[in-house]
Amino acid sequence: MSTSDRSQxxxxLIGCDTFSPDVNGAARFAERLAAGFVRRGDDVHVVAPSKRVNRTGAFAETIEGERMTVHRWTSWRWYPHDWLRxxxxxxxxxxxRRLLDQLRPDVIHIQSxxxxxRALAKEGAKRGIRIIATNHVMPENVLDFTLLPERAKRLFVRWGWRxxxxxxxxxxxxxxPTRRAADFLERNTDRRGVLPVSCGLRASDYTADLTPRTRNELVFVGRVTLEKEIDVILRALPRLDPALDVRFTIVGDGDQRKNLEKxxxxxxxANRVTFTGRVSDEQLRGHLTAASVFVIASIAxxxxxxxxEAMASGLPIVAANAMALPHLVDEGENGYLFQPGNDRELADRISRVLALSDADYERMQRASLEAVQAHDIDRTLDTFDALYRGERPEA
Incomplete structure (x- = not known):
């Protein structure tokens, strides 16, 4: 097959250790990637853990509105984690081995x-199949679920990167997904030339409300786990001026929900905080459209x-100055950054946004809408199409 002929x-084959119905960034990216290439007419297959023991097989599933073949492999629950299998x-x-001999894909794209x-990469390499890898995992992120003592955790991180x-x-x-993540990977492994490619999204799927605010509502979307540091946001709430009557909606679920409710x-x-639990995509978009500020305290x-998604919904962003979040926040333009873990500084940054005039607030909204255009999903698909065909992606 000619690498330059896109008519073919x-x-x-997309290999995932987490995929629908899981809710996390890696799963969402894989779902949009798979659906995007189905829309482009390619023959897309996904490998993912089953959700039940002894359920191995190929299933026609609808992902992001597109029908595709998902090969589910028998999996087991990791009990320290609230959903991981x-x-x-x-x-x-x-x-x-069986799947690759049967399917004979042109390319394997592993997500971890x-x-x-690991299995697809090893067996695919033996068969001379092109392998593309996207790294969504830092060993540091899984420490909370290992049940290891502190000294053993440090050894685990070093082993994990090797x-x-x-x-x-x-x-x-x-x-x-970002240049900072690529640099982090290169510092911790012998890999070089790691490419930053945005996970991407279709901004037109989200709705921005540019009318003047009638209430002050913070929103967070994501897994309710330790690494998200939602407790920092909760501790910032009492520091806000009571006259602002700020509400906070936590969209998502996870193992820390009961601790955070307490x-x-x-x-x-508690009377100003709403835990929605797991919601549909439509409900998620509704919560974003209705909010005033998106707040994220995660350090990972x-x-x-x-x-x-919040930017595509026209929200100003207040985010921890950690890992890749600074790539999404232009200080003073579409939001503010705060020192990780510093709830006093977080409260100050939230107050700055809520104190803006209607005109300045709308300017910040429009800055988010403009900035998110750089993450258009079609750019992401074009890049991976080139990589799949053995080409150098266009700058």
């Missing part, structure tokens, strides 16, 4: 180096699709 469709490594290798991605390197070296191209009660702000974001 590709058979693409994993495929047994020795079974994954066996599943990968953990189990599914282990990632052993898998990623099989790829002909490696991408991460913290909100202890801080005396490799990009943050939720923040981009």
């Amino acid at each position: 469709t590709l058979r693409i 994993f495929v047994l490594p020795w079974r994954a290798r066996s599943y990968a 180096h953990i189990v599914v991605g 282990d990632a390197d052993r898998v990623l070296r099989r790829a002909s191209a490696i991408t991460t 913290l909100a009660a202890d801080l005396g702000v 974001e490799l990009q943050s699709i939720a923040t981009m």
